[in-house]
Amino acid sequence: MSEPVQTPQTFPTRIFSGIQPSGGLTLGNYLGALKRFVQKQDEGIETIYCIVDMHAITVWQDPAKLRQQTRELAAGFIAAGIDPARSILFNQSQVSAHVELGWIFNTVARMGWMSRMTQFKDKAGKNSENVSLGLFAYPALMAADILAYKATHVPVGEDQKQHLELTRDIAAKFNNDYGVNFFPITEPVIEGAGTRVMSLRDGTKKMSKSDPSDQSRINLTDDTDTIAKKFRKAKTDAEPLPEDLEGLKDRPDARNLVNIYAALADI
Incomplete structure (x- = not known):
């Protein structure tokens, strides 16, 4: 008997993106993320937006403060125009599939891929031996955030584009390893002005809530x-x-x- 022919799976257009509840939303968060999220919602596309509190704990967090910042970020989403009747809005830790799939992707991703992530190098600096394993591996959890919903498009800033490329690599390797077309090869959505808003004091540095000024x-x-x-x-x-x-x-x-x-x- 001949092998059955597998019909390639097509994926409905679906937007997914998330923001860490690290406190103090800035104009950079609004122009680089929230404003774009609302635009995608208003285009009638299926939109899923996540407050990624599991990513926040890659560095130590005060639990009570993290809960408060999660609520504040949810208020920021809604104030910016995200309508819970038209978009799904939730916090990551409430859905166990994120960390479950994240572990599976830890077995798919390669150490060489992770070690090339420039954001880890920037955040760890010269102290890379003492940062958490979570900070090193979190791009695999980010891939799980996206692919748990088989999202086809992710609005991202330029600084997250490399992580989305890793998500595509993980999806392609998983599909290839198991001979399936299970995960979409997610496309980044980087468009318009203000995708990377810089500091008002130094135009070479990103606008950040952690800046002392x-x-x-x-x-x-x-x-x-x-x-x-x-x-x-x-x-x-x-x-x-x-x-x-x-x-x-x-x-x-x-x-x-x-x-x-x-x-x-x-x-």
Whole structure:
């Protein structure tokens, strides 16, 4: 008897993405993630959004503070326009499939793949021997977050693109190892201005809630006057605006402000 012919599985379009509840949402979180999440929801695509509290514990967390920050992030999602009637919104630790599939993907991913992740090198620095195994292996858990729902597209910033490439490698290896078409090869969605919002004090560094200077970022809880003052004091340069984007190539501070304006104005 001949072997049955396996029909390739097609996957419905499905968006998945998540944010860590590490406290203090910034304009970077809004433009790089939340605003895009709402846009995808409004396009009528199936959207699943996750508060990735299991990722947060790759570094030590105070349990009570983490619970509070998880609630604050959920409020941030909803305030930005995520509608729980149209999108699924949940926190990661409530669904055990994430860590279960994450363990399976730990057996699929290769050490060489993980050791090339630049974000681990950046976060661990010279202290890589003393950071948690979770911080090293968390891209496998991120792959599980995505592939547990067979998500076909993930809105990501430039800094997460490498992790999504790893997700694609894991899906392809799993499918190949077992001769199946079980997981989709997920596509990144990186589009528009403001995908990587930089510090108002240094246009070469990402806007971050961990920066010691509050003047470096716009917090989503800042009032109108505070936001205006921060932009007035933001670092730029004395040159006039060029006629095209190419003229901002070597002007990181000016380029950052133009990108922020473009993203907020949808131009």
